[in-house]
Amino acid sequence: MSKNTIATWLIWSSALLVTGVFLCLLVDIISAGLAGISWSYLIEPPQDTGRAGGIGPIIVSTGLILLVAIATAAPLGLATAVLLTEFTAQNSAFAGFVERSLDVLAGIPSIVFGLFGNAFFCIYLGLGFSILSGGLTLACMVLPILIRTATEGLRSVPNDYRLAAATLGMTRSAALVHLLLPAATPALIAGLMLGIGRAGAETAALIFTSGYVDRMPDSLLDSGRALSIHIYDLSMNVAGGDANANSAALVLIIILFLINSVSISLANHWMHRRIISL
Structure with a gap:
């Protein structure tokens, strides 16, 4: 058996293993939570500490x-990725420091981000336990993912694009908007999806920032309970909340799937229109 065949089998086996684990989890959640989902469940507020009622206000808070x-x-x-790839030398000390800092931030536990968000956004800035505090804390968490994926996407664009743009007399900003960013769109979308996935499933950071309140928020400064919480x-x-927990988990998976x-x-539609226009 050749090395290529072995590598192919390993790749397919890994893909099937990951898919199988996901399908097992999905089937378990669907079987346990599908019966509890209805239109009233999606729009009504929770009752009896969540054992009854719905998750309407919680869906709104999660979306906000x-x-x-x-x-x-x-x-x-995106701005940081553009700075690192297009306006900073790749081997410069500044770029190296920023990239190492991003790697460290990406590995910090979410509970640490929650404590930081509580100290900085809730207390120091006076935002309190609010949707705004929770959203800004999650923004700090997903920034390393977005920057690193966008950076690698822009660096994967061939230098021929940049040389051709310079030959045609295009400015660096014009080349960035019309050539480089469209070419790096798949990586940008992948980073965005990873960021949304991590933010949507986050619990620890939001406990210390957005709070537990399950009523309908009136503004971004109101406390709001996310679906993960x-x-x-x-x-x-x-006690006795497992059934509604499974239903809420299924709703969260559906929301993330729809967003993706x-x-x-x-x-894809934007890329297709650009190709047609060219």
Whole structure:
């Protein structure tokens, strides 16, 4: 058996193993939580500490927290990646320091981010336990992922693109907007999906920043319970809450799947329109 055949089998085996684990988890959650999902469950507020009622306010709070996190982290991450790849020498001390710092941040436990968010956003900035504090804390968590994936995506674009743009007299900003960023779109979308996935499933950081309140938020300065916290609370602190915890977990998976699908579809549609326009 050749080395190529062995490598192919290993790759397929790894892919099938990961897929199998995911399907086992998904089937278990669906079988345990699907019966509890209904329209009233999706729009009504929780009752009896979550044993009854729905998760309407919790879905809204989760969406607002994710919106704050991605709206804050995405432009900062993209700008930092552009700075590191297009306006800074790759072997410079500054670029090396920033990249090592990002690697350290990516490995910090989420509970540490939660303590930082509580000290800085909740107490020092006076935002208190709020959706805004939770979203900004999650933005700090996903920034390393967004920056690193965007950086690698931009660096993977062939230098021929840059040389061709310079030959045609295009400015660096024009080349970035019209050539480099479109070519790096798959990596940018992958980083965005990873960031949304981590932010949507985060629990520890939000306990210290967004709070436990399960009512409908009136503004970003209101406390809001995310779905991940709701699942944790029902599973660990509420007797008889396992059924609704499984239903909430299934809703969270569906939301993340829909966000990923819509983002990929929009990116593909945008790329198709650009190709047609060219």
